[in-house]
Amino acid sequence: MSTRFYNTINRKKVEFEPITPGTVKLYTCGPTVYDTAHIGNFRTFIFEDLLKRFLVFKGYEVYHVMNITDVDDKTIKRAITEEITINELTLKYTEEFMNDIKSLKILPADKYPRATDHIDEMIKMIQALEENGYAYETEDHSVYFRLDAYDSYGQLTQIDLTQQRVNERIINDEYSKDNPQDFALWKARDDDDGKIYWESPWGRGRPGWHIECSAMSIKYLGNHFDIHCGGVDNIFPHHENEIAQSVSATQEPFVNYWMHSEYLQIHGDKMSKTLGNYYKISDLISEGFTAEEIRFTLLNAHYRSKLDFSLKQKQEARTTIQRITDFQQRLLELKDSSETESSIPDEFEEFVAALDDDLDTPKAFAIFFGWIRSMNKLLDRGEFKFSQINGGLDFIDKFDDLFAIIPDAESIPQNIYDLIKKREKARLKQDWKTADKIRNQLYQEGWLVADSPSGPKVRSKK
RNA sequence: GGCGUCGUACCCAAGUGGUCUAAGGGAGCAGUUUGCAAAACUGUCAUUCAUCGGUUCGAAUCCGAUCGACGCCUCCA
Structure with a gap:
C-alpha cells in the first residue's frame, strides 16, 4: 500500500516517494527560544513526531533535523528587557523545550542546529544570492531578496502579491527597499539591538529569519530533500520565502513535500502568545494531564483540521486510554507462553491503510477500537486462539510505537x-x-x- | 480587497459520488459481572450530514446561493 500525503504545494494528496529509496530527509521548523512553547506549538511537534514514527514504521530510515531559532526580533528584545545575554536567554528556553519534548515522548531529532552557530553558512548563501542578482544591499547595509528576480514566487501560497493588501508598516519602515514586499536576508544592526550583532561583508547585523532555515536545512539535508514541515502559519511568508531564496541560491529544486499542521484553538480562537490564551505543558501537567493524555487529545483529530482544546478533554483521554490498557492487560493474562505463533488481526492492515492516507489518525483509532471490541466479544465467549492473543499484543505494541499513548506500567510501592x-x-x-x-x-x-x-x-x- | 479552511448526534470526531437506513471515542441509559463497590465487558444511542436550490439513475460527498465559525495577507507552530 502506498503512502499518500497532502502536499501544501499541490493542495492535494499525492503519493509519497522519497528522493533516495528507503531514506527520508525531514526538516521540521523548530521553536524560537524566547519564551516557553505552548501546546499549540506542541500540536505541530506531535504531528511531526507521528509523521516520523510512521515513516520509521514503514521501514524508512529517517534523518530528521529541527532548527532552534535563537536570534530574531523577539529573542533580542527579550534578552535586552531581561538584562541578560541572548545566549543565557536562549539556552534557558532551549533546555526547557528539550525537557518538554522529552516529557511528551517526542522522539528526538538527529540534529538540532542553532541559528547562531550557522551565521557563516547564512552569509555565504546571501553572497551567492547577491552574485546571482537575487539580492541587493540598501543604504543602511541591510540585504534584501529581490522578489522581481524570482518568477515562481507564490507557488506554495498560491498568492498573487499584487492583490495583497499592503500594510502600513511595510510602507513606512522599509522605504529603502526596491519593492515593499522584498524580504530581509540580512538586517543591519540598529540601536535597539544593543550588543547583539555579527560581523558580515555588509557590516554589523544579523540574519533574517527565513535564511536561517534555508541555510541549515541545506547544510544538513542537501540542496534538495524530501519533507519540510511546520504549522500553517509558516506557509506564508516563511516557507514561501525559503523556497524563493533556496531555489535561487542553489538553482535546484528545494523540497518535494510540504506538510503543515492546523492550529490548535482555544474557545474557538487561535492560541497565541499575543492573545495570552494559551497553556504551557507545565500548566497542563499541573491540571493533572499526563503526557499520554496530551498526546491522545492532540492526535485524536486529524492534523489538518482545527482542534479546539479544552481542559475537559483530559477525562475523555483518560477513560479512552484506560480502555486500551485494560484490554492489553486482559490479553496479557490470557497469554500462553508456550504458544509462539502470532496471528496479526486483519484490522491491522486497515489501520495502516488509514495512516497511509495522509495520517488519518481518527480513522486509525476507530479501526483500532472496533478491533478491541470484536476481540473482547471473542474473549467473552472464550472463542479465541492463543496465536490471536499474541497477534493482539503485537498489534497493541505497534499501535503504541506509532502513537505513544500507553503509559508505562505503574510500579506499586x-x-x-x-x-x-x-x-x-x-x-x-x-x-x-x-x-x-x-x-x-x-x-x-x-x-x-x-x-x-x-x-x-x-x-x-x- | 485577495487567498483559503470549516459547519456531521449531548460533546469530540472520521467519512468527500453507490458497500452510508453515516466509523470511532466520551457522556447518558439498560444489562453482564461482583460479598458490596469500583473498574471492566456487552448492548443501546443521527433515515440524517448548517439552510435552500441544482447536477446525477444515485449526494453528507459535486455545483450555486444564503447563514454561521475560523485562518493567512511580512517574521506567531
Missing part, C-alpha cells in the same frame, strides 16, 4: 502491596468489614483496587 495482601487475606475469610476498611485506606493513599476473578487489580487514582 511495597506498603501498598502489603495492604493489598492483607486485604486479600481478610477477603478469603469473608471478613468484609476489614476488607472494606483496607480498601478505603488504599483509596486514601491514592490507589484504587478492583477485585477480579484473577485477583485484585490496582491502579493509582490519578
Whole structure:
C-alpha cells in the first residue's frame, strides 16, 4: 500500500516517494527560544513526531533535523528587557523545550542546529544570492531578496502579491527597499539591538529569519530533500520565502513535500502568545494531564483540521486510554507462553491503510477500537486462539510505537502491596468489614483496587 | 480587497459520488459481572450530514446561493 500525503504545494494528496529509496530527509521548523512553547506549538511537534514514527514504521530510515531559532526580533528584545545575554536567554528556553519534548515522548531529532552557530553558512548563501542578482544591499547595509528576480514566487501560497493588501508598516519602515514586499536576508544592526550583532561583508547585523532555515536545512539535508514541515502559519511568508531564496541560491529544486499542521484553538480562537490564551505543558501537567493524555487529545483529530482544546478533554483521554490498557492487560493474562505463533488481526492492515492516507489518525483509532471490541466479544465467549492473543499484543505494541499513548506500567510501592495482601487475606475469610476498611485506606493513599476473578487489580487514582 | 479552511448526534470526531437506513471515542441509559463497590465487558444511542436550490439513475460527498465559525495577507507552530 502506498503512502499518500497532502502536499501544501499541490493542495492535494499525492503519493509519497522519497528522493533516495528507503531514506527520508525531514526538516521540521523548530521553536524560537524566547519564551516557553505552548501546546499549540506542541500540536505541530506531535504531528511531526507521528509523521516520523510512521515513516520509521514503514521501514524508512529517517534523518530528521529541527532548527532552534535563537536570534530574531523577539529573542533580542527579550534578552535586552531581561538584562541578560541572548545566549543565557536562549539556552534557558532551549533546555526547557528539550525537557518538554522529552516529557511528551517526542522522539528526538538527529540534529538540532542553532541559528547562531550557522551565521557563516547564512552569509555565504546571501553572497551567492547577491552574485546571482537575487539580492541587493540598501543604504543602511541591510540585504534584501529581490522578489522581481524570482518568477515562481507564490507557488506554495498560491498568492498573487499584487492583490495583497499592503500594510502600513511595510510602507513606512522599509522605504529603502526596491519593492515593499522584498524580504530581509540580512538586517543591519540598529540601536535597539544593543550588543547583539555579527560581523558580515555588509557590516554589523544579523540574519533574517527565513535564511536561517534555508541555510541549515541545506547544510544538513542537501540542496534538495524530501519533507519540510511546520504549522500553517509558516506557509506564508516563511516557507514561501525559503523556497524563493533556496531555489535561487542553489538553482535546484528545494523540497518535494510540504506538510503543515492546523492550529490548535482555544474557545474557538487561535492560541497565541499575543492573545495570552494559551497553556504551557507545565500548566497542563499541573491540571493533572499526563503526557499520554496530551498526546491522545492532540492526535485524536486529524492534523489538518482545527482542534479546539479544552481542559475537559483530559477525562475523555483518560477513560479512552484506560480502555486500551485494560484490554492489553486482559490479553496479557490470557497469554500462553508456550504458544509462539502470532496471528496479526486483519484490522491491522486497515489501520495502516488509514495512516497511509495522509495520517488519518481518527480513522486509525476507530479501526483500532472496533478491533478491541470484536476481540473482547471473542474473549467473552472464550472463542479465541492463543496465536490471536499474541497477534493482539503485537498489534497493541505497534499501535503504541506509532502513537505513544500507553503509559508505562505503574510500579506499586511495597506498603501498598502489603495492604493489598492483607486485604486479600481478610477477603478469603469473608471478613468484609476489614476488607472494606483496607480498601478505603488504599483509596486514601491514592490507589484504587478492583477485585477480579484473577485477583485484585490496582491502579493509582490519578 | 485577495487567498483559503470549516459547519456531521449531548460533546469530540472520521467519512468527500453507490458497500452510508453515516466509523470511532466520551457522556447518558439498560444489562453482564461482583460479598458490596469500583473498574471492566456487552448492548443501546443521527433515515440524517448548517439552510435552500441544482447536477446525477444515485449526494453528507459535486455545483450555486444564503447563514454561521475560523485562518493567512511580512517574521506567531
